[in-house]
Amino acid sequence: MxxxxxxxxxxxxxxxxxxxxxxxxxxxxxxxxxxxxxxxxxxxxxxxxxxxxxxxxxxxxxxxxxxxxxxxxxxxxxxxxxEPAPRSAEGEQAAPYVGLSAFQIEDADRFFGRDQLVEQVRARVFDSRFTAVVGASGAGKTSLLRAGLLPAIAEHAWPVSVMTPKAHPIEECALTLSALTGATPTLLVADLAADTRAVHRLVRQGLADHPAEADLVLVVDQFEEIFTLCTDPGERSRFLDLLVTATTADGSRLRVVLGVRADFYGHCSRYPHLVQVLQQAQVLVGSMTTPELREVITRPASLAGLSVESALQATLCAEADGRIGVLPLVSHALRETWHRRRGNALTLAGYHESGGIAGAIAHTAETTYIALTETQQRWARQLFLRLVALGEGTEDTKRRLGRGELDLEHDDAVAVLDQLAQARLITLDHDGIEIAHEALIRHWPRLAGWLTQDREGLRTHRQLTDATTVWEGLDRDPGALYRGTRLAIARDWSDSAPDRLTARERAFLHACLDAEAGERAATQRRSRRLRQLVALLAVLFLLAVTTTVYAVHTRTATAEQRNAAIAKNVAVEAIELFRTNQDLAAQLSLTAHRLAPTAETRDSLISTLATTLINQPHEIYSVDFSPDGRVLATASGDHTVRLWDVTGPRIPDELASIPNATSTVFGVDFDPRGHLLATANGDNVVRLWDITDPRHPIELAAIPNANNAVYGVTFSPDGRTLATTSFAGTVRLSDVTDPRRPTELTTLTGHTSVVYSAAFSPDGRTLATAGEDQTARIWNITEPRRPIQLAALTAHTGSAVYGVAVSPDGRMLATAGNDNTARLWDITDPRVPAELATLTGHTSGLFGVDFSPDGRTLATSGGTTARIWNITDPRHPAEQTVITGHITGVWSVSFSPDGRALSTSGWDRTARITPTDTDELIARACDHIRTRLTPTEWNRYFPAITYDPPCPPR
The missing domain is CATH 1.10.260 (434 Repressor (Amino-terminal Domain))
Structure with missing residues (x-):
């Protein structure tokens, strides 16, 4: 328990x-x-x-x-x-979980699972004056700082201030310090803008009545907003100077804690003075361990007099384990499960009714949206599009929206805001609106569709909104109006979406058009005068010829720079378009690579030329090719295993869907003959299927696994033994010679926590396993009923080992760990394994690993990429290809039996099959193009470049 x-x-x-x-x-x-x-x-x-x-x-x-x-x-x-559960002030029973909203200081009594991390941050704050708390979106940084760190600091009677930078960080800093000093924010803004020592001086003045050993702790939450919302580089740099100066000056009484998203941490390196103070003061917020997840799940319910069904605990821990950014989804799913509780119990049935981790937030958002009237739905769509900051090489993020940006005089607007706030999809305060959590952006399909439908149009609209704000701030100065190309783009977009403009934006655009008309008339008058000067231009002809040579050279260099920039942007957009328009995405990537043949455009090209794309309703945990390479099996969070015919071109045919009515399917594996399929299920059962006819699978047997979810399954090379790994930390070996009557041989119990995967050696005498206990283990199973542990590999220090694979010749072992590395081992003598090399390059934990059939290449998966490595010399592996098509975590990789293709799958609900011969893939890129790139599409993505599509007409 x-x-x-x-x-x-x-x-x-x-x-x-x-x-x-x-x-x-x-x-x-x-x-x-x-x-x-x-x-x-x-x-x-x-x-x-x-x-x-x-x-x-x-x-x-x-x-x-x-x-x-x-x-x-x-x-x-x-x-x-x-006993009744606690009730709110209105008399309704209070939910024990906060849902998508971050924990605040008043929620400290129900903030669990982060005790060790809170103490680490607290110690860092007292040891250093500048601390960065870094983690992925949804990792719980805000909750850690507000409900964990602030109460810990309060125990020492030190004053604490909390701020978020928003669009104008210096103004927000002034508002925060005004509460400490008693000065008016307006005066403080001027002071902060004029003197880099202003914060240092104001803090010392504000702490004059406090004990000498007490310092002010300034928590800057959502620090990445200085990059996403603050558009003035000068204000951004000034704000950083103020903080760094105040913490490094003699007699400093300020300690700064930054909460920053990991994908924006690299932006901090652009400021040398910030890098200097952050060198030794960083705390990484990673995924929770299984015991910590159990605390998050059960402790709030216990305090409210509720119980959490064991099956629900196991399912949540299995689905959340190792996933960065999953905490708000877990909290929201638990809140929705609480609404569907049975008496005082939170049950697995209620959890499935809510839609699960990924489905609960989408279900809540979709239900709330559908309940709106048609007019309200249009207004809600515009609101959500304004609440998202489009990523430039990073994921989309939430954007705080000032009420002044919206037309709120209509009753529908007020009603929509109230309903969205009641559903905890947005948060409101006296002057702003924002999405409750960025998890909504990633997991509500309708919003994701809106964002991908016309991203260029959204960028145009966002720029128009920002320009309107600047124009109004300058008292409608004509110099701030749009002109030329920017005005033409804005006018064309507004003509296609007139209902998306607010009154203030329409006023700005009308002022721009009026100014353009006036300037056009003035230009015509000037033209008449210029015609009178034609004779003078003839005299200057010789000078023009001389300068033309220089201009041509300059134009060529400028064109190359322009092409490189356009190619880089188009390469990123092509990957995003691949889900909805594969022909367009492939041709954009080809053109981008032709304009600027860099590693980045090549990776984009390879990712958009994947010959097969499979979409499913939920995340895909595992993929496996049949021995003849004609069928691909996918195991998914939608409680199914699906069989696909992958012999054709880009879009595969679904042969069969094998349901598992009660739980997620985590693993799948074909036997060596291709007649059997084993599936690992979250409902504690391994099932064997006869797939001689893949269109009509027949269940042969169900192997129970006590009360523990099964993570992985794998057949021995002779197909007579099946190894299964489980949530309980055990590996079971079963004799499946007669698949209708499998018998248990033994259970391996060396691991101390979840075992994620297992792999047989080619001769079937050795088994390798990987687990949560930070080890991979090697077993002698020559006599399956009496296994012997030969070695435990502990090189992945401090992190779980998720993947394990044995080379085709049985001499090498590959392991994939949550420490962002894969490792190669010489297991010629499995009792004394020797590390050959460490493969680095992934920026997130690795989940999958697989050798090619010839043993010359290795595939790894982690973060949003899969990578192929040349391991001909295993002591010096070289990165060969980066596959970047997935938009979220890549969970598994599997080579086809002939090694000519690699299948990948992940949290973005897709599986992809990419040929491994990338040169041939690029050479034959146009073979499957059905619709040629049109001039309109060309001009949209390659403005000012002559129309020259990469594929000939068919």
Whole structure:
């Protein structure tokens, strides 16, 4: 049990302990002694509901227990279960989970799972004056700072101020310091803009009445906003100078804590003075361990007098384990499950009804959106598009929106804001609106579709909105109006989307058009005068010829620079377009690579030329080719295994969908003959299927795995043995010679936590396993019923090992870890493995690893990329290809039997098959193009470049 298990689970556990002390009599024997059914007695100790007093006392008496003591215990548990959960001020029962919203300081009593990290940050703050707390979006940085760090600092009676930079960080800093000093924010803004020592001086003045050892702790949450929302480089640099100066000056009484998203941490390196103070003061917020996840799941429920079903705990931990940025989704899914609770219990059935981790937020958003009227839906769409800051080489992020940017005079606008806020999709305050969490951007398909439908149009609209704000801030100065190309682009876009402009934006655009008309008239007058000067131009002809040579040279250099910039941008956009328009994406990548043949455009080209793209409703955990390479199996979070015919071109045919009605399917594997398929399921069962006819799979057997979800399955090379890995930290070997009657051979118990994967050696005598306990292990299974552990590999220090693979010749082992590396090992003598090389390059934890059939290349997956390595010399591996098509985490990789293709899958709900011969792939890129790039499309992506499509007409 976890520390958050409720009274009902503790009762059930103690009842089972009583039976153990009585010699563990079978339930049939207990039924004979008590005259109650075996179902009633097993249910009494099952922990799902409290049994009747009569059944409970009969159970205790049959196990020689103290009936009087147990009767008192039963009444105490019954009373505790009957207590109402905490209620809000309005009388409604308060949810124990905060959902998508970040924890605030008032939520500290229900903030769990981060004790060790809170202490690490607290210690860092007291040791250093400048600390950066770095983590992916959704990793829990804001909650850690507000509900974890602030209460810890408060114990020392130090003053604390919290701010977010927003669009004008100096103004926000002035507002924050005004509360400390009592000065007016307007005066402070002028002071901060004029003197880099202003913050240092103001903090010392504000702390004059505090003890000398007390410092002000300034928490700058969502620090990345200085890059996404602040458009003035000068203000950004000034703000950083103020913070660095105030923490490094003699007599400093300020300590700064930055909360910054990991994908923006690289932006900090552009400021040398910031780099200097951050060198030794960084805390990385990673994914939670399984025990920490259990605390997050169970402790808030226990405090509210609720219990969390064990099956729900196991499912949540399995689906969230190792995923960066999943915490708000877990909290939201738990909040939605709480709404569907059964009495005082949060159940797995309620969790599935809510849509699960990825589906709960999408379900909430979609349900709220559909409930709006048609007019309100149009307004809601415009609102959400304004609330997203489009990424430039990074993921899209949320954008804080000032109320002045919207037309709020309509009743529909107010109604939409209220309904979205009640659903906790947005947060409102007196002057601004923002999305509750960026998880909504990634997991609501409707919003993702809006964002990809016309990204260029969204950028045009955002630029128009910013220009309107600047124009109004300059008292409608004509010099701030659009002219030329910018005005033409804005006018064309507004003509196609007139209902998306606010009144202030329309006023700005009309002023631009009026100014253009006036300038055009003035230009015509000047033209008449210029014609009179034609004679003079003839005299200057010789000078013009001389300068032309220089101009041509300059224009060529400028064109090359322009082409490189355009190619870089188009390469990124092509990857995003691949999901919706493969022909367009491939031709854009080809043209970009032709304009600027760089590694970046080549990777984009390879990613958009993948010959097969599979889309499913949920994340795809595992992929595997059949031995003949004609069928691909995918295991998915939508509770299915699907079989695909991948012999044709780009779009595969679905042959069959194998349902698993109750839980996620984590793993899948074909036997060496291709007649059997094994599936690993979150409902604690391994299933074997006859796929002789892949269009009509037949279930042959179901192998139970006690009460633990199964992560992975793999057949031995002779197909007679099946290895399964589980959430319980065990590996089970089963004899499947007769697949209709599998028998258990043994259970390997060396790991101390979740085992993610296993791999046989080619001769079937050795097994390698990888687990959460930060080790990979090697076993001798020559005699499967008496396995022997040969070695434990611990090089992936401090991180889980997710993937493991053995080379075709059996001499090498590859491991993939959460420390962003893969490692190669010489296992010629498996008792003494020797590390050959460490493969670096991924920027996130690695999940999958696979050798090519010839053993000359290795594929790894992690973050948003898969990479192919040349390991001809295993001591000096070289990166060969980066596959960048996926938009979120890539979970698994699998080579085809002939090694000519690589399949990848991940959290973006897609599987891709990419040929490994990239030179041939590029040479034949136009073979599958059906619709040629049009002049309109060309001009949109390659302005000012002569129309020259890469593929000939068909």
């Amino acid at each position: 976890g520390s958050g298990d409720g009274p009902l689970l503790r009762w059930a556990a103690d009842l089972r302990n009583l039976r153990d002390k009585a010699g563990s009599p079978g339930y049939r024997e207990l039924a004979r002694r008590t005259h109650y059914s075996t179902a009633a007695l097993s249910g009494a100790a099952g922990g799902r509901k409290l049994p009747s007093l009569a059944v409970a006392l009969a159970y205790v008496q049959a196990c020689d227990g103290d009936t009087a003591a147990w009767e008192r215990r039963w009444r105490e548990v019954a009373a505790e279960l009957a």
